[in-house]
Amino acid sequence: MIRRPPRSTRKESSAASDVYKRQMCYHLLGYTHPETKGYHFSAGAYVEFQGKLDAKEKDKVKLDLEKKINDTIKETPESDVLTAKVCSYEEAGKALGEIPSYLKPGSNVRIVKICSMDKGGPCGGTHVRHIKEIGAVKVEKVKSAGSKAFRIHYQVV
Numbered sequence: 001m002i003r004r005p006p007r008s009t010r011k012e013s014s015a016a017s018d019v020y021k022r023q024m025c026y027h028l029l030g031y032t033h034p035e036t037k038g039y040h041f042s043a044g045a046y047v048e049f050q051g052k053l054d055a056k057e058k059d060k061v062k063l064d065l066e067k068k069i070n071d072t073i074k075e076t077p078e079s080d081v082l083t084a085k086v087c088s089y090e091e092a093g094k095a096l097g098e099i100p101s102y103l104k105p106g107s108n109v110r111i112v113k114i115c116s117m118d119k120g121g122p123c124g125g126t127h128v129r130h131i132k133e134i135g136a137v138k139v140e141k142v143k144s145a146g147s148k149a150f151r152i153h154y155q156v157v
Contacts, residue, residue, distance in 0.1 A: 025068040026152070028117065031061070036149060040125075046151040053150050058142040065152065066139040076115045076131045083120075084112045084127075092122065 026033075026049075033049035053061060092109035093099050096119070103109060103122060113120040115131050128134060140153045 025072055026061075026065060027119075028072075029061075029064055029068055033150075042156065044153070045155060046153045048145055048149050048151045050149055052144070052148065053142065058150070061152065062139050062142050066137065069137045069139070072115070072117065073131050073134055073136065076117075078130065078132070080115045081130050082112065082114050082127055084110055086110045095120065096122070 026047075033051040036048045036050055038047040039045055086108050087095065089099065089103065089105055089107050089109055092103075092111060095111055099109070100122060109122045110124055111120045112123040112127060114127065134156060136157050138155045138157050140155055142150060142152050145151045
């Protein structure tokens with residue numbers, strides 16, 4: 001059973017999760033760094049990616065990503081709502097192309113798509129019903145996380 005947090009905290013945790021859970025906008029901009037992990041709660045939210053970015057790239061990602069996220073939030077039609085489907089491990093592999101290593105073979109996988117532009121991804125968490133419920137997002141910084149990764153820190157505003 002998937003449990004939702006109380007209504008008063010739902011926007012913070014689920015909106016942040018929906019912004020980056022599959023890092024949809026990052027990839028829509030043409031970036032290909034694979035995601036490794038994320039923290040999607042209001043205090044210190046970030047997504048970590050494999051790879052390195054130089055200082056110029058970090059500034060460009062910060063500006064481009066914030067604009068793309070907020071444009072996507074504004075432009076997504078009311079009829080384009082979140083979908084969630086539970087499928088077999090094998091079906092998830094076909095739908096996603098790659099299954100994260102933390103999911104066990106043979107398990108059922110819940111695939112969530114936050115709008116039609118989203119390729120979807122495995123998630124057992126809570127989500128807003130429509131991407132417009134997020135409001136707006138501020139990308140706070142892009143910084144290195146060790147020698148082989150970087151983090152994009154953000155805030156739902």
